[in-house]
Amino acid sequence: MASRRRTRHAGPPDGGWGWMIVAGCFLVTICTRAVTRCISIFFVEFQAYFGQDYARTAWIHSIVDCATMLCAPLGSLISNHVSCQVGIILGGLLASTGLILSSFATSLEHLYLSLGVLTGLGFALCYSPAIAMVGKYFNKRKALAYGIAMSGSGIGTFILAPVVQLLIEQFSWRGALLILGGFVLNLCVCGALMRPIALKEDHKTAPEFLEQDYVPKAQKRDLKRMSICSPLIKVWSHECLCYCSWKEYDFLLMPDFMVLAVSILFMAYGCSPLFVYLVPYALSVGVSHHQAAFLMSILGVIDIIGNITFGWLTDRRCLKKHRHFCYLFAVGMDGLCCLFLPVLQNFHLLVPFSFTFGYFDGAYVTLIPVVTADVVGTSSLSSALGVVYFLHAIPYLVSPPVAGWLVDTTGSYTASFLLCGFSMIFSSMLLCFARLAKKIKRAHLRSLTNDTGTKQHIWTNGAIAYSVTAELDQKNVEFLAADTNSYSNR
Template sequence: MSGSRRKVQYLDRPPDGGWGWMVVFSSFLVHVVVIGSIKSFGVFYAAFREAFDEGAGDTAFINSTLVGVMLICSPIASALSKLTSCRVMVFTGSVLAAAGMIISSFATSVLYLLVSLGLFTGFAMSLIYSPCLTMLGRYFDRRRATANGIGISGNGVGMFALSPLYQVLIDEFSYRGALLIIAGITLHGCICGALLRPIHLREDQEHKAVLDQRKQSIVENSQSSCKTAASKVLHVFDVSLLTHVPFVLYLFSHFGTMIGYSIVFVHIAKHAQNIGVGKTEASFLISVMGIAEFVFRLIGGWFADLGVISRLHVYMIGVAGVGLCNLFVPFCSTYASLVVYMVCYGLFSGVFHALIAVLVREYTGVARLASGIGWDCLVSGVAYLLGAPIAGWLYDATGNYNVSFYSAGAMILASLCVLFFEKCAKHDDPDGETTEDDPPSQDIRKDSIDRTVLEPILTERETTV
């Protein structure tokens, strides 16, 4: 029963298997239903432009707001999952996302869709997305890149299956009917939430003991209730992670990468139509990328766990490949050349996406993984929010997408330079018991750790639904 005091068994290390494979399956389904669905929403772009007669940049804001808000609100989703559980957040997000789709089917303007589909549905999907990634990192250690690659490969399956499906639904039922059907598909996220069984790790005890000591020190040294409340908020969102230099440099690099990476999902179908490709064939381009991503997310995670080269270097290879692919888009003048481009794009995209959550865990450690993923998603969300509209405005100004893709490729390659600065920064051991902000573990009184065994842990509270 939720909130009851009971004996809790703590594991010294993640189990690297067992029920963790069901968590991987849950993450796979979430990436099919949520992330694959969002990345397939580019086929709605032409339908929205035709229905509301708006410019390319303004219409592109719908999809970029949906993705951006989903990622930007991830710190909030992470904080809420600590206060309740990952399972409850996924349940809640699935119901709210379906409601947002239904409301969006009655849209009368682009502004209406920005609020209903972009803001409301985007926030709901953030409640589904980040808890699943957090649970993956808690169940796996030695095989975490492989498990993460399998889990997020559902994104490729979703892109392959849903992009042409959405185009068929739009042709048959208009975008309004299509959104109603997609709402029903989104409700399947509740099944994914049911599979997220909480797990308790020894590092949770140690991290909670540190927070309890810090909280007690604040109460003793501060007479202001405002300062105490502010401190609690900062602890919930784990703002101290933003003082960890290697992690912050990684976030800067990831921001530049995602600005350039994000434009393809909104604009590639329209670019294909501009060079004479039909609507149905253009929608299949995202499916082609989805197949390649599915395969290479699996291969990328498996290869990173082999230890032939560091995970950071594997990630950098994937990012560099995506940037180079964008630079060659203006030279793709036929449908066949665009197919080749999308295969290569999916290949390199799958490699670096398989390692995003893995690198975040290496920078933050397992006890702070939820907050680390939240901050990483926030940075990605801002990038998604800006990328597609900027590309659309460049299209409005130039009449083609050449400058848009050149700029995207240059931004991605420039983001790699930041990672070279990161390699020069001092790396603290995130899985150890000492961080920049936490006192050494030997200074933590043993009784403060033992006392937490009988207390419900906020990050992993069991909840009966």
């Protein structure tokens, strides 16, 4: 039914119902990323209740993040082949069920499955399809639309962090998880807002492909008369499906996307542990529980400013062509913030850190889908975002436990934060060197083209163009042929 209501547009409408899509994506990021960040507030509660060390307790947060990103291609697949609305509503039901079951947990293993796997899977079905829908509806104001949509993560963190702390104090961690489970059901409402749209550039779908000359018309007519169980139909449909699946993911062989993918691996490794260990680190240096939760709120609200201002700035004509450099600058600044974090030993020093890290975190999170769209195009954006968020999975799974193991081993957070900082700086430098190498190669090719162009002057006479070098070569050939003939006559 959703596919029947789709209207074909020449290009993204850049407004209209698109602003409702932005509002829906805004609520999706609140219910997914903000709730995931607030799970770090439960860290101390889980550790005290179950009596476990840092490394084992950190697996809860890392499994949520890993499942969300690992199953992102599944969300894109459901969005592309069934409906974005169905995927988000199903994801909301799964995530809510996971949080409600977590409120009855009796062990960390129970939380690994319910809060980690089930809730993470539900978030995965919602997150990447909602973000891709914004890219379908916007082109000229794409970065601004993404800035508003992704600011839900910061606003949600700002509001939910103190609310979750208050819920834990009033109803214990079990009651807080139960209430969060009911709150996450709002994802079903967000899914209902995601009205599908079809663009003329979306020509890679199977129905349109079947209208091409891949199979002769006479053979198609015969196939319609035959049984659906015919081997010929099975072979034909299998070949069509394989072709369409390959066309959906042909961007994987693009050099620009491969470099972006590698840089995202290191960026994801560096950014994840901070959201897990900022509150425990603040508590370890003598900050109170309410002040530690307030640090997360500051980080969240400044995240909003980074989302919207960087989105607006990179839509300006002067910066629109330099979105890659804006992205790598933001990632590098967050890496520097992580390097300086171990020397910040009180609340008054941690507040500026939350401001700076939160701003640049919001900046590069906004630019991830924008940069991805610039690399692969709008028609492949949903599949590409699924792959991009899939690449976050392993770093998100590994980095918090590794950071916890370093804390348990060294008795300090210094090694963990330094590793995160260097990882993000390396991610930024990798993209920077790749872009510079590409510019140098283009300049070299341009110089070669100019050198070749000076040797070939072209005159146009009516509709016919003559090349001087080609004409001279032709005369040389005729002269040699004539000389050979005269020699043979002798």
